Amino acid sequence: MELELRHLRVVCRLADTGSVSKAAAALGVSQPSLTAQLHRIEDAIGGVLFERGPYGVVATPLGKHVLGRARAMLSDMDELVGSSRRYTSSSSVLRLGAVRTVMFGAWLSRLEQLLPGRQIAAQVDPSCAALTDLLAADVIDVVMLGRCDDAYAPPCPPGIREQTMVWPEPFAVALPADHRLAGKDAVALEDLADDIWICPPAGKEDGDLAYLRSICESIGFTPEFRYANLDISEIEQLIGAGRGISLCAPTVREIPNTIVLPIIGQPLLWRRTLRWRADSTPQEDIDLIHQAFTDVYQHTIATHAAARPWWPDNPGAHPTVILPATLSTG
DSSP, rough: OOOOHHHHHHHHHHHHHSSSHHHHHHTTTTTHHHHHHHHHHHHHHHHHHHHTTTTTTEEEEHHHHHHHHHHHHHHHHHHHHHHHHHHHHHTTEEEEEEOOOOOOOHHHHHHHHHTOOEEEEEEEEOOOHHHHHHTTTSSEEEEEEEEEOOOTTOOOOOOOTEEEEEEOOOOOOOEHHHHHHHHTBBBOOGGGTSSEEOOOOOOOOSSSSHHHHHHHHHHTTOOEEEESSSOOHHHHHHHHHTTTBBOOTTOOOOTEEEEEEEEEOOOOOEEEEEETTTTTTTTHHHHHHHHHHHHHHHHHHHTTTTSSSSTTHHHHHSOOBOOOHHHOOO
């Protein structure tokens, strides 16, 4: 069998998800079919690329070598395809990327109202790093990111612009409803030192874990992480079942058997931003995309966060919404 680009994408997806079942679902094939395909790829290369670890599959030394070359080749191909589209695609198509959010559908609907002449092609990925790579390769025009502090977040590539929509957005924490601190109005981060933390659903390292670990270690403990490579619904199930706790945005919806509380002092902050290619999307469109997001964000906060009993008495836990310049000065 000769290796093709689709085989390299299989290898990268397995590495990104750490799970054969999740990679199969993402690629739209059955788990047995993907396993058989991986074996054929390994036969063609001449060695084992992945082995099973305590939290899923991990790359072998040979696998890491293949992954490095595969990612470089796929990036070059994505750049070729993406850069070619500017000569063949209609300028009416807006290629939009976003991290997963409860607001995604409402945001698209609002965006279609503000940009009636634009056709929107959208894709969602849990990883800010993966979306930034697609943006840099000219596969998408604009991405919406929810990212941590600058020192840990994926950097903005050369030639890419960034505009902040929400800052700061203090993290809250989602706890099982029967957690020992569930009756509090707010929790101190150090009071969670003995808890199990559930990893966020990112496909590539976005810096969130390093950021949380750094803040926790600055106050005297190292958080214990478990249950990596989960999607949002799986994280919600584990919290509700009392298996662990997780950081969450204030926009988070009500989750069964779960309580959301602010963290005293707001030591962990997020930033909601747009990143875009200036050569494909004008500033006036960016401001409308920004407006559509903040319109929906404010409505979501009013619907979800403001209904929590602790919300009125914890103004420090409220996010700050930044309007686009055309609205804030107009």
